Structures are given as C-alpha cells and as structure tokens.
Amino acid sequence: MFAWNVLQDIWFLLIGVLLAGYAILDGFDLGIGALFPFLARTEDDKRTLIAAVGPVWDGNEVWLLAGGGALFAAFPMAYATVFSGFYLALMLVLFALILRAVSLEFRAHDPARKRFWEAAFVGGSALPALLFGVALGNVVGGVPIDARSEFAGTFFTLLRPLPLSFGLLGLCAILMHGAAYAALKSEGDLLARARKTARVLAIAFAAAFALSLAMVWIYLPAAVRSVPAWVFAAFVWLSLALFAAAVKKGRDGRAFALSSAAFLSLWGIVGAIQYPNLVRAAVPERSLTIANASSSALTLKVMLLIALIGMPVVIGYTIFAFRVFKGKARPGAGGY
Amino acid sequence: MDAVLLARLQFGLTAGFHFLFPPTTLGLSLLVVVIEALYLRTKNEAYKELSVYLVKILGTVFVMGVATGIALEFAFGNNWAAYSRTVGDIFGAPLAAEAVFSFFLESVFLGILVFGRDRVSPKTYRLSAFLVFLGAHLSGLWIIVANSWMQTPAGFRMEGDRAVLADFWQAALNPSTVVRFVHTILGGWITGALVAMAIAAWLMLKGRAAGKAALLMKTSLAVFAAAAVLQLGSGHAHSIQVTRTQPEKMAAFEALWKTEDGAPFTVFGIPDEKNERTLLAVRIPKMLSLLVHFDPNGRVLGLEEFARDERPPVFLPFASYHVMILFGVVFILLGAVGVWLLARKKLASSRRYLKFLLFAVPLPYLANETGWIAAEVGRQPWAVYKILRTSDAVSATVPAGNILFSLILFTAIYALIAVAGLTVLLRTVRGGPGDAATAGTKGGA
Numbered sequence: 001m002f003a004w005n006v007l008q009d010i011w012f013l014l015i016g017v018l019l020a021g022y023a024i025l026d027g028f029d030l031g032i033g034a035l036f037p038f039l040a041r042t043e044d045d046k047r048t049l050i051a052a053v054g055p056v057w058d059g060n061e062v063w064l065l066a067g068g069g070a071l072f073a074a075f076p077m078a079y080a081t082v083f084s085g086f087y088l089a090l091m092l093v094l095f096a097l098i099l100r101a102v103s104l105e106f107r108a109h110d111p112a113r114k115r116f117w118e119a120a121f122v123g124g125s126a127l128p129a130l131l132f133g134v135a136l137g138n139v140v141g142g143v144p145i146d147a148r149s150e151f152a153g154t155f156f157t158l159l160r161p162l163p164l165s166f167g168l169l170g171l172c173a174i175l176m177h178g179a180a181y182a183a184l185k186s187e188g189d190l191l192a193r194a195r196k197t198a199r200v201l202a203i204a205f206a207a208a209f210a211l212s213l214a215m216v217w218i219y220l221p222a223a224v225r226s227v228p229a230w231v232f233a234a235f236v237w238l239s240l241a242l243f244a245a246a247v248k249k250g251r252d253g254r255a256f257a258l259s260s261a262a263f264l265s266l267w268g269i270v271g272a273i274q275y276p277n278l279v280r281a282a283v284p285e286r287s288l289t290i291a292n293a294s295s296s297a298l299t300l301k302v303m304l305l306i307a308l309i310g311m312p313v314v315i316g317y318t319i320f321a322f323r324v325f326k327g328k329a330r331p332g333a334g335g336y
Numbered sequence: 337m338d339a340v341l342l343a344r345l346q347f348g349l350t351a352g353f354h355f356l357f358p359p360t361t362l363g364l365s366l367l368v369v370v371i372e373a374l375y376l377r378t379k380n381e382a383y384k385e386l387s388v389y390l391v392k393i394l395g396t397v398f399v400m401g402v403a404t405g406i407a408l409e410f411a412f413g414n415n416w417a418a419y420s421r422t423v424g425d426i427f428g429a430p431l432a433a434e435a436v437f438s439f440f441l442e443s444v445f446l447g448i449l450v451f452g453r454d455r456v457s458p459k460t461y462r463l464s465a466f467l468v469f470l471g472a473h474l475s476g477l478w479i480i481v482a483n484s485w486m487q488t489p490a491g492f493r494m495e496g497d498r499a500v501l502a503d504f505w506q507a508a509l510n511p512s513t514v515v516r517f518v519h520t521i522l523g524g525w526i527t528g529a530l531v532a533m534a535i536a537a538w539l540m541l542k543g544r545a546a547g548k549a550a551l552l553m554k555t556s557l558a559v560f561a562a563a564a565v566l567q568l569g570s571g572h573a574h575s576i577q578v579t580r581t582q583p584e585k586m587a588a589f590e591a592l593w594k595t596e597d598g599a600p601f602t603v604f605g606i607p608d609e610k611n612e613r614t615l616l617a618v619r620i621p622k623m624l625s626l627l628v629h630f631d632p633n634g635r636v637l638g639l640e641e642f643a644r645d646e647r648p649p650v651f652l653p654f655a656s657y658h659v660m661i662l663f664g665v666v667f668i669l670l671g672a673v674g675v676w677l678l679a680r681k682k683l684a685s686s687r688r689y690l691k692f693l694l695f696a697v698p699l700p701y702l703a704n705e706t707g708w709i710a711a712e713v714g715r716q717p718w719a720v721y722k723i724l725r726t727s728d729a730v731s732a733t734v735p736a737g738n739i740l741f742s743l744i745l746f747t748a749i750y751a752l753i754a755v756a757g758l759t760v761l762l763r764t765v766r767g768g769p770g771d772a773a774t775a776g777t778k779g780g781a
Contacts, residue, residue, distance in 0.1 A: 088738055
C-alpha cells in the first residue's frame with residue numbers, strides 16, 4: 001500500500017486533524033466553562049450556558065482521547081517521552097478534566113456542594129485551556145532531551161517565554177471560541193454580553209498571536225523561513241478581522257465558523273513549523289521525529305484502516321447530533 | 337518509597353475505581369434497550385417512565401466512568417513510559433480504536449439519550465439507546481483486547497527489546513480475548529441488573545410505583561438470572577484457558593504448590609507463601625483436574641515448576657479468586673430464588689428477599705474487582721507475560737515523590753467523587769420512576 005515514510009506523514013497529519021478537531025469542538029465548551037462567571041449573571045444564564053454544552057461536551061472531549069490514543073499507537077516514543085516528562089503539568093490537566101467531567105452532573109443534582117461543582121466547572125475548564133498551549137509550546141519550542149530520549153528538565157523547564165506565550169494564545173483562542181458559541185446559543189442580555197466578550201477577546205487573541213509570533217521569531221528563528229506558516233498566519237489575521245466584523249453585525253453562526261477557521265489556521269502554523277518533529281529537542285539530533293518515534297509500518301497501516309473506517313462514521317453522527325441540538329439553548333434541558 | 341510500588345498503587349487505585357462504573361453501564365444500557373423494546377411492543381407507558389428513570393441513572397454512572405477513564409488513557413505514558421516504548425507498537429492501537437469505534441458512539445448518543453428525548457423521533461431514540469449499548473460493549477471489547485494481550489501476547493515479534501506487530505488479528509484475538517470479553521461483559525450485566533433489581537426492591541418495600549417496580553423487577557431479574565447462570569460457563573472456560581496459557585497463574589489461584597495428577601480444588605485455605613503450604617485447607621479431591629481437564633487424574637502444574645522470580649504472589653490472587661467464585665455462586669442462587677418467587681407470584685410480598693437484594697448491591701462490584709485483582713496480580717511479575725517485567729515498565733524520569741503527590745490527589749478527588757456520586761445517584765433513585773422524573777426532558781424543546 002504505502003511506504004513507511006508516507007504512513008508516518010499521514011499519521012502526523014491525522015494526529016494534527018484529531019487535535020485540531022479537539023480544539024474547535026471541546027475548545028468552545030472549555031471556553032464557555034472558563035468564561036462562565038463573566039458571561040452568566042443569573043441562574044437562568046448559567047443554566048442556559050450549561051444546556052448549550054451539556055449534550056455535546058463529552059463527545060467533544062473524545063477527540064482528545066482519540067488524539068492521545070493515536071499518538072500512543074502511531075508514535076509511542078513521543079507519547080512516552082512527553083507524558084512521562086511533563087508529568088506534573090499533565091497531572092494538573094487530568095485533575096482538572098476529571099473534576100470538570102462530573103461537575104455539571106453534580107452541580108445539578110448535588111445541591112449541598114453546588115458552588116464547589118460550579119467552581120470545578122470553571123477551574124476545570126480554564127486550567128486545561130491554558131496548559132494545553134503551554135505543553136504544545138514546549139514540544140514546538142524545544143525541550144531538553146537526554147541520550148535515552150527521556151525528558152531532562154523539570155516542571156519549571158516548561159514555563160519558559162515561548163511556551164507561556166503559546167499558553168496565553170491557546171487560552172485566548174479557546175475563550176474567544178467559547179464566547180462565539182455562547183452567542184450562537186443564547187438570547188437577550190446573555191447574547192449581548194457574549195458578543196461583547198467575543199469582541200474583546202478577538203483583540204486579546206490578536207495581541208497573544210503577535211506575542212507568540214515574536215517569541216517564535218526570537219527562539220525558533222528557523223521557523224520563520226517556513227512559507228506555509230506565513231500563509232496560515234495570514235489566514236489567522238484574516239479570520240480574526242472577519243470574526244470581529246461578523247460579531248459586530250450579529251452574524252453569530254458566521255462568527256463561530258470564523259473563530260474555528262482562526263483556530264484551525266493556528267494548527268496549520270504549528271504543523272508547518274513542527275514537521276517532521278514531534279518533540280523538538282534542545283540538541284537537534286535528539287529530537288523525536290515521525291521517523292525515529294514511529295510504530296512499525298504494519299501498525300500504522302492497521303491504524304489507518306481503523307481511522308478510514310471509523311472517522312467518517314464518527315463525523316457523520318456528530319453532525320447529526322449537533323443538528324438535533326441546534327438552535328438556542330433553554331435553561332433546564334436534561335434536568336440541568 | 338519505591339517508584340514502582342507507587343506507580344502500581346496509582347494504577348490499581350485509578351483502574352480499580354474506574355472499574356466500578358463501566359460494568360454498571362454495560363448492564364444498565366442493556367436494560368434500557370430491553371425496556372425500550374418492551375415499550376415498543378406493549379405500548380405500556382410504564383416502560384417509558386422506567387426508561388426515563390434508568391437513563392438518568394445511566395447518565396450519572398456514565399459521566400463518572402468518563403471522568404475516571406481519562407486518567408487511564410494517559411497513565412501508560414505518565415507512569416509506564418518504558419512499557420509504552422516496549423509494546424506501544426501493539427498496545428496503542430486498541431486504545432485508539434476504542435476511542436474511534438466506541439467512545440464517540442457512547443458519548444454522542446448518550447447526549448441524545450439524556451437530553452434529546454423530545455428532540456428526536458421514538459425510533460431514533462430507540463436507535464440511540466441501542467448505539468449507547470453497542471458503544472459500551474465495543475469499548476469493553478477493545479480494552480479487553482489490550483488487557484488480554486498483556487496476559488497472553490500473540491501476533492508479534494521482538495525487534496531488539498521492542499515488541500512489533502506481526503499479525504493484527506492474532507494479536508487482537510489472542511488466546512484469552514474472547515473468553516475474557518464474555519466473562520467481563522456478563523459481570524457487567526450481572527452488576528447493572530442487580531442494581532436495577534435492588535432499586536425495584538426498594539420501591540416495592542416502600543410501596544411506591546408498584547406496577548412499574550414490578551415490571552422493572554421482572555425485566556432485570558430475567559437478565560440477572562440468565563447472566564448469573566451463563567457466567568458459570570464463561571468462568572469455567574476462562575479458568576481452562578488460564579490453566580493452558582498461564583499455568584503459574586492457575587497454580588496461584590488454587591495455591592497449588594506441587595504438580596499433581598488429580599489436583600484438588602481448594603474451597604478454603606490460607607496460603608502461607610513462605611513455607612509453601614496452605615493452612616486450614618478444605619479441599620475437594622481431584623476436583624481441579626476434573627474442572628480444567630475434564631479428567632479427575634489430569635495433571636495440573638504446581639508453583640514448584642516455575643522459577644521463583646517468575647512466580648506470581650499467591651495470597652492475593654488466591655483470596656480474590658475464591659471470593660469472586662463465592663459471589664458467583666451467590667448470584668446463581670439469588671437469581672434462582674428470585675425466579676422461583678416470581679413464578680409463585682410471591683416476589684412482591686417476600687420482604688426478606690427484597691431486603692436481601694438491597695444489601696446485595698456491593699456484591700457484584702466486589703466480584704468484578706476481585707476477579708480483576710486475581711487476573712492482574714496473578715499476571716505478576718510481568719507487565720506483559722514473559723516479555724516485560726512490571727519493574728522494568730515504569731517511567732524512568734518520574735520521581736517517586738511526584739507519583740506520591742499525584743496518588744494523594746487522586747485519592748482525595750476520587751473520594752470526593754464517590755461521595756458526591758453516591759449522593760446524586762441515591763437522590764435520583766429516590767425520585768422514583770414517573771412523577772417528577774420526566775420534568776427534566778421537557779425544558780429543551
């Protein structure tokens with residue numbers, strides 16, 4: 001069928017697609033979670049926002065599990081190095097995601113601890129929204145890797161300028177995306193607040209994007225020569241400008257599509273400057289690449305078949321489910 | 337403290353806690369499908385109200401399963417990096433396949449089940465119920481594929497110190513996959529069905545929703561009694577497979593120190609590993625040979641056949657294996673008594689049986705957990721049988737202190753989730769079928 005190196009290229013792309021899918025799907029419910037205290041003024045507002053994400057957040061989160069599982073299956077060396085190397089940071093993400101996963105169900109049905117579960121929803125959304133970008137910034141910007149391909153830094157190694165700027169950018173992108181989805185699903189005062197928040201966040205996104213570009217320029221000068229990265233960067237600016245205009249005109253559906261486009265373009269930049277690396281090492285020859293971190297050709301082939309059989313069906317019924325729940329959200333749906 | 341021990345404790349805690357929920361989901365999703373089918377056939381509104389009731393419970397249990405499952409998808413990279421590097425070529429694929437073929441299916445259609453009753457046609461709703469059932473069972477299949485490959489690896493070759501896939505179907509359908517899958521699924525059906533029976537029993541004892549409680553009892557008792565009997569067969573087949581493919585594990589299950597032609601089945605005993613003997617042993621002569629070889633004089637290998645550093649511990653696998661079997665017998669009796677009472681139309685009035693059902697709720701959970709402990713501790717000292725030792729499988733870069741930190745937080749968070757989850761579930765159960773239970777699905781329209 002395909003040569004090994006072609007399969008590796010395909011899996012680099014597919015994992016990018018899964019993670020980008022995660023970003024634009026779970027991104028909006030993470031964003032709504034993190035913006036919850038700013039958007040919701042009344043209990044009805046809260047229940048509207050929860051009803052907007054309630055039926056879909058779980059399916060959205062599976063994109064992360066699929067991306068993580070695919071990384072494990074296709075590039076186990078990179079999965080092992082990153083997940084053990086970034087141990088404490090990933091534990092924080094895990095604890096946040098665990099508490100967040102139960103938070104909406106328990107907020108609705110465990111009245112004695114309602115405030116706690118609401119805080120878990122907010123914090124459990126905000127922390128991963130920030131840390132995902134930091135983690136990505138590290139594998140893109142480069143980390144110390146020893147001769148056995150193990151991560152050779154500490155928790156604080158992860159908190160350098162380039163990764164932090166990526167974290168800020170990811171957070172802004174997720175928040176803006178969440179505000180755009182909130183606008184799509186709400187009415188009245190809540191809608192007005194969501195739109196206003198989205199416009200403010202578009203500016204924050206632009207500032208964080210400019211900062212991240214500057215960090216890449218300083219710390220990763222080779223990346224500046226990537227022509228596709230510049231093309232994607234142009235798409236980011238274009239999408240952002242059109243997004244701000246769409247929000248101003250109250251075209252919420254269009255705004256959400258443009259927010260997704262901006263997010264996808266960010267992933268385009270990451271893919272362009274990262275290929276063929278999975279984890280860039282401070283010492284370049286120790287980098288984990290799609291060639292030296294990969295599974296066998298047979299495993300990549302089997303996985304490709306699984307993806308080709310499974311993912312079209314998944315995309316089909318996910319679209320169906322979003323159509324079932326389309327339109328404005330109403331407080332109280334599903335007992336929330 | 338030792339990093340290997342801490343990593344094992346953390347995996348044991350996170351997987352053991354997680355394993356409370358998926359079996360419940362397996363059983364409850366089956367019951368929802370059955371009850372939806374009965375509703376379609378009889379048009380009896382009571383079934384619809386029961387379905388609404390069970391879906392609420394299923395929704396809570398499912399969410400807890402999701403929350404505690406995320407940690408496990410990450411755990412192999414977090415704590416078992418050497419494992420991931422050594423066998424990732426084979427072990428990663430079933431985890432990815434589980435996400436693609438089952439997590440999406442379960443999650444998306446559970447959303448429709450819980451939130452969408454008034455937004456989709458009854459036909460689509462029934463289909464969604466079936467797809468949640470299917471997704472839950474496919475998820476079980478893929479994780480069993482992965483686990484079975486650790487127990488009885490097949491379809492691979494070694495390239496240096498890495499295991500590389502040679503034949504996908506051999507690896508996926510390795511010698512223990514099918515029987516382990518059937519055994520685990522039946523354990524789930526028993527769990528979900530007993531939970532539903534206990535709920536029905538509680539409603540009956542309180543004299544609430546009598547008609548619906550009786551229907552729920554009848555349906556779940558049918559599933560429970562059948563699954564309990566079938567489980568005897570699947571357990572037997574599983575033990576034959578273990579004898580063939582992991583003989584030292586069977587020797588540990590039965591605390592069989594010496595190889596015997598005509599080995600006894602030890603009903604009770606306290607294995608003394610140091611002196612290689614079993615204290616207070618009550619044995620049925622030749623029974624083990626008869627069970628695993630269908631020959632009272634068949635040879636069963638004892639622990640003496642295996643190098644000391646390749647033997648599993650004995651006490652824990654022995655004890656948990658026997659507790660599991662004991663509960664398995666209890667389930668068969670409980671099902672038989674229930675069916676007998678039902679046939680004599682005495683079930684609703686038999687308060688003693690109904691009360692016993694309430695107290696029996698922890699038993700299937702203990703059976704699932706002890707069965708799992710027997711299987712996994714019995715696999716030691718290997719992470720992957722004869723390929724990779726557990727002590728060689730951990731992450732080299734994660735200090736013991738970091739694992740201790742995460743272990744403490746996992747314990748605290750899971751304790752909180754256990755308390756809150758139980759509160760929520762009991763509250764939902766107390767709400768009863770019908771009355772207020774349908775209110776939640778109206779708001780979304």
